[in-house]
Amino acid sequence: MINFIQLRQYRAKIVRQMRSQIFVRLHKNSAGILPYVKGFLCDMTENLQADGVQSRQAGFVRCCLNKSGLKNAVKSV
Known part of the structure; x- marks a missing residue:
């Protein structure tokens, strides 16, 4: 019979x-x-990175349109 120590080893x-x-x-x-x-x-x-660039470009376009008085031409996303 195998003893307990051998079994553990x-x-x-x-x-x-x-x-x-x-x-x-x-x-x-x-x-x-x-x-x-x-x-x-x-x-x-x-x-x-591409999404960040696209977001900055969209913001720039919105800013330019708002400054030029064409606020209604831009729909909010």
Whole structure:
């Protein structure tokens, strides 16, 4: 019969092996995911910058139309 100490040692060994396998798989799987996420974040940043530029341009146009007296020509968004 296996005693309690041997059983705990065996369990600890199995847990260590499983942890190492999990982390190796995580590393291998993340190698393909990370470039995708990086590209997605870069695209999102570019979209936010483009939205900011478009917003500033729209504000400038509204300001110019308001100064020229054509307030009714611009609809509020």
